[in-house]
Amino acid sequence: MSHMMKGKTSLTVENSDCIEDALKEAMPNATILTNEIAQIGRSSNRSRCEYVIRRRGQYDIGLRAKSDGTYEILGYNPGYGDRQKIDQIMSPVYTAYVKGVVKKALKKSPQLADMKMDGEVKDAQIDVNGKKTKVKHIRLSGGYVGGSDGSSSGGWV
Numbered sequence: 036m037s038h039m040m041k042g043k044t045s046l047t048v049e050n051s052d053c054i055e056d057a058l059k060e061a062m063p064n065a066t067i068l069t070n071e072i073a074q075i076g077r078s079s080n081r082s083r084c085e086y087v088i089r090r091r092g093q094y095d096i097g098l099r100a101k102s103d104g105t106y107e108i109l110g111y112n113p114g115y116g117d118r119q120k121i122d123q124i125m126s127p128v129y130t131a132y133v134k135g136v137v138k139k140a141l142k143k144s145p146q147l148a149d150m151k152m153d154g155e156v157k158d159a160q161i162d163v164n165g166k167k168t169k170v171k172h173i174r175l176s177g178g179y180v181g182g183s184d185g186s187s188s189g190g191w192v
Contacts, residue, residue, distance in 0.1 A: 067088060073087045
């Protein structure tokens with residue numbers, strides 16, 4: 036019996052240039068492969084993925100692009116708790132990915148050109164239409180300079 040798990044991610048094809056670096060940062064002991072066949076569980080569970088996380092002594096984890104512009108995660112779970120395992124695997128990846136996407140946005144946007152990241156990405160919860168949602172926050176500073184002391188504005192994104 037196969038225990039292949041699939042899950043949604045917030046990783047986008049639009050920011051695929053940030054994914055490989057995020058995977059390497061979040062999983063330094065893994066080998067990150069691109070456009071490779073992932074070995075997900077038993078020998079019959081193989082899938083071509085844009086990114087494959089190969090960990091010593093464990094089955095591969097794959098990230099495969101979907102038609103909606105996001106990636107799905109594919110992996111092997113010998114028991115129950117797919118959602119919890121996916122969240123545990125992806126949390127450090129999202130943290131590194133957010134940093135990469137923000138750095139990319141800071142470089143590309145003239146409106147953000149003078150801003151910089153302050154500190155690390157933090158986990159937070161926000162209320163969206165009465166529902167608690169987990170998000171990643173990062174503090175930006177710089178940009179507008181004004182006042183007699185030359186202070187700059189900043190905020191969370």
